[in-house]
Amino acid sequence: MITRRNLLLSAAALAALRPLGAGVAWAEGTTLRFGPQLDPGTLDTLTNVYDYPFPPFSTVYEGLTSYMPGSEWKPVNRLAETLELAADGTTISFKLKEGIQFHRGFGELTAEDVKYSFDRATGKVKLYPDAAEGDVSYYGGDFGSYKEVQVTGKYTGVIVFEKPFAPMLRLTLPYATSGLIVSKKAMEALGKEGWLKAPVGTGPYEVVSYTPNKELVMKRFAAYGGAAGQDAKSYPWDEIKVSLVNSSSAPTGAALTAGVESGDFDFTYNISPLDALRLQNNETVKAYVLQQPMSYNFLQLNVLHPKLANPKVREAIRYLVDVPALIQAQDLDVATRLNALIAPQMGVGYWPKAPVYERDVEKAKALLAEAGASALELDLSTPAGGQATAATVMQVIQANLAEGGIKVNVLLTPPDTYIKDKAVGQLSWSNYGGAPDPFYQFEWFTCDQFGQWNWAFACNADYDKLHEELAAERDEAKRTEIAIQMQKLMDASLGYIWVNHQVACAVTAANVEAAFDPNGNPYLQYFKKV
Amino acid sequence: MSELRQTVIRMLARPAGSIGFAIVALTLLVAVTAPLIAPYDPAAIAMAKRFAAPSFDHWLGTDHLGRDNLSRVIHGTRLALTIAFPAVLSAFAAGLLLGLVAGYVGGLIDRVLTVIADTFLSFPSVILGLALLTLVGQSVLNTTLVIALSLFPYYLRLARGLALSTRHQPYIKAERSLGAGRGRIMFLHLLPNMLPPLLVVVAMDIPSAIVIEAGLAFLGLGVPPPAPDWGVLLNEGFVNVAISAWPLVGPLMAIIFVTTGFTLLGETFRDIADPRLAGLGRRTGRFLMRRAR
Missing domain, CATH: 3.10.105.10 (Dipeptide-binding Protein; Domain 3)
Structure with missing residues (x-):
């Protein structure tokens, strides 16, 4: 597990570093296989059923800030280089890190993308360019009295509220999926169908394929601009595969842990506490009990x-x-x-x-x-x-x-x-x-x-x-x-x-060390091979 | 009366018959005396004693809520039979009556009833049960009705086949020429001749009903908690099998024991009631249906 000391060190490194740019040399190539999880319903940040940084939302997308693995609720900057709340609480000024790329060649992240993402979350623009009648954001409430984003430069902007909205800094930007930034250009080019098949973010992993109730495959984003800074160098996984099931066919009990015990999966989340207890004596796996x-x-x-x-x-x-x-x-x-x-x-x-x-x-x-x-x-x-x-x-x-x-x-x-x-x-x-x-x-x-x-x-x-x-x-x-x-x-x-x-209880193979946020959500990119 | 006694004696004379009879008698005894012989209240929760291994206090150990496994299996016997008997008997009664009418009266009534029966037959019992219970909700009565619904078409087709083959027998024609009405012919002459093969199927269907009911409960659509249904016990035991296998032992043995008992009894009864069928496998009903065509 990532200790508090590690956490502070990496946070300090983050603050000090400029974006790394493309072409980082990666460690040996491997695949992280994530055992059966409930399908999020869609990979869209605004209509999924999770609403918190569960994979793929924590791997494919990034927000202006995020929480880090560990036990402290202390947001660190991700896409934002600086973020400043005005004294009266009604505006938040931001400056984005420069040179951050979207997946699949959809260009550089700009303040326009931030405006588009937040307008989309609050229903000020359509959910998709070709949205049907029922396509609406579930999570507009995460933005309180949000009025607009004033774009003041290529990388700068001001988030404006009708009245102060304190949860923006603790909840919406670092935690809720609604605060994640999507590519305006990609959304306009792909339309609803293309977007839902493989959405485009700036995260360290991009979607290769998504088959509902079956599997989600993500691969390392080669041109990762490094919003996560130095951290991203140590991400050991070339590919992440998440096995997806629907709630009616979700395995329970020993059936859920069997995949990790047999070596078919490297990680399974939401196992029963009794299984976690049982597996604590099993040397081939590692069990986690997370508050x-x-x-x-x-x-x-x-x-x-x-x-x-x-x-x-x-x-x-x-x-x-x-x-x-x-x-x-x-x-x-x-x-x-x-x-x-x-x-x-x-x-x-x-x-x-x-x-x-x-x-x-x-x-x-x-x-x-x-x-x-x-x-x-x-x-x-x-x-x-x-x-x-x-x-x-x-x-x-x-x-x-x-x-x-x-x-x-x-x-x-x-x-x-x-x-x-x-x-x-x-x-x-x-x-x-x-x-x-x-x-x-x-x-x-x-x-x-x-x-x-x-x-x-x-x-x-x-x-x-x-x-x-x-x-x-x-x-x-x-x-x-x-x-x-x-x-x-x-x-x-x-x-x-x-x-x-x-x-929440989880189990990994013995040679994998998992990492979780303070509410026990797994951060797959921070998983380590030991 | 003497015929019944003779049948019983002939059944007990066969090893399979006597074993089946003993198991069924024991099962009935357990079901009837469940509250007297069960050492604990089957719903009494004792969190401090969860997953206990067998001991003098708890012969089959305890489950995930500290409830006594043995007491739950014993009370489950009563529940299983409370559902299986009425389900099979009502399926039998409805199927017999409708099949008799369809076979003897024929025409439009026959076609309509046959289509209804075939519609129900086209669904596997458990799938039909799952669909219906989702619609009507879970209760002992609904489970019984659903199982009866899934079984009655077999009786209907069987009774119809028997009625069709019997209606052209000379003694029926003779009765008709004497001016007997439909009701008299159906209930006084056809019915008594159709009963033995149908009763064989009834005996063989009791274990089917028990297994269907346990299957529905295992899938979460049986009788609602805290009823100690064998299927529920299996489900709960299965989820926690890695922690303790004892909650599984009781219901597993009970289902094997009781279904074996009823099957042995039913097969012996079949051999005695209709020697022509001796040695044939299960689902005598289907065989008879084919024969009737």
Whole structure:
């Protein structure tokens, strides 16, 4: 693993170096074979289902800044040579590194490409020159009150906002796929079909072929201009192959690790914790257990559903759920319990005094009696394609609530619309991926997220107002204050039972050393051969 | 009554019959007395005792939620039979009735019913089950109905074939010339003669129904949790097989044991009921269908 010291050294090297230009001599040629992963749906930065720097988004594209492998959320410059936030917070001036090339001869990166990429993300220009009606960016929200990019020179520009948007520097530019820069020239030349087959970025690897639900092949970009500077010299892989599957055919358990154990793959991500534990004694492989403090598992209670409308019933459920047992049911003895939405690792927004609700069956029974809720029967479900342990966790919740006299029907295959319908959904076991800014974490629980991600259907005007304030506020102490208030409102709504931060487990062949960002996402180009 | 007793005695006289009978009797006993003989509540979770190896307390160890494997297999027996028996019997009843009508009445009714049966037959049972359960949702009743739906066309085609071949027998013609109505001929004369071969198929289809149900549950579309369905136990055991193989042992042995028992019993019954068919392989129904044409 990359240590913090290495990380600091490489960051220092990055800051000192000019772009390397083409023709760098590479180490011996090899292929990194990445075992079965869920297909991102598309390689487009704005319509993929990942929305975070997972391969190929972290290998094919680059942004103005990025995070580095390790455990610290400290963005470093990538395509940007300098980046400066104005004192009033409404503009960010940037200067690009010169001489950075796009893949496949689509020319040099300029400020026009930055403008095009951000306009495209926010729907100010069409997603593709020949976009169909449904082709829209999923992630315009990552740009807050973005107004425009004023191009002031070939390599310089100013990102302008209507009002200050603090998450831009922590979230959109270094982390979200929506902040990645695409080639305007390539997009115009290729059109939708050509683009989706092999999109064009400036990253150290370019797409060779993409067969949905089957395979993604990337090769080293020979003319890599070196936004990653000196780092790129040490990338040992000539080719990266990612095996892709769809969620219904995704292997689980030992079937997922078998490829690495047999030598067919060099790396597999999202293996079960039990397998990671088992493989720790296997000398031919290396197992990794990675904390994902930004991602979280929790239970949502639909506060609008007649069966759950009485707060006492929801409170009773909160006392019935055995949170440590739910964590154990995910085989995660290493996971941290979550008491509110924001993790301490976020660095901003953490609520240290968040209440910890211990299990109390008698209290729950009393609350149910006060609410006059007898013979209560509730449905519990989770969206398809969720975590492998979802069925197990839901059975523990079922057993927990049964002790309070609530019968829970576990729906393993609910229709897609089930959870998102406020008149239908009841209890939802939820696993959300997060990002390193509290604004992003809170975004899914606003009133306008009904039917999208707010499955508790708790709508609070104060919360929405605070969310807007959080977007505009740049002072971290004040942001933390706002975030704590928002978490208090969530707690009072009784719509959420927090369980744990996620943990990702991975395995590599013994001669490969993997590298991950602070939320446990793999950075393939930083993988090393040992 | 004496005929039944005689059949039973003849079955028990054969080694396969007596073994099958013993297994089926034991299975039924376990199913009926499940709550009494299971050492633990099959849904009782004990996180501290996950993946325990067999011990005096837990003869077959515990699963990934610390539940007693043996208790889950025992309760699973009851569940398997609760689904298999009604499914096969309702498929049998519906198939027999519709096949009898189709075969004897003929004409448009025959053509319509045959097309319906052929439509269902064109889907493999598990695929049909998966599609239907996705549509109607998971429950014991729905699983039973889905299995019944996938089996009834066999009975319909079989009964229709038997009715077709019997309707031209001299004794039926004689009955008709005496002025007997359709209902009387169908239910009083045709039906009793069709029962033995159909009952053979019923006995042979019980294990099929158990396996279809376990297959659906294994694929995540069976009875919802926490029901200790054998297919679910297999699925959960399979996912964690590298950690502990014990959760797999119980359901695996149970399915092999019970399907073997019912198959042995069914085959012995077939040999006795229709000596002409002795020694033929499974799917007697298909053979009879071909014969009937």
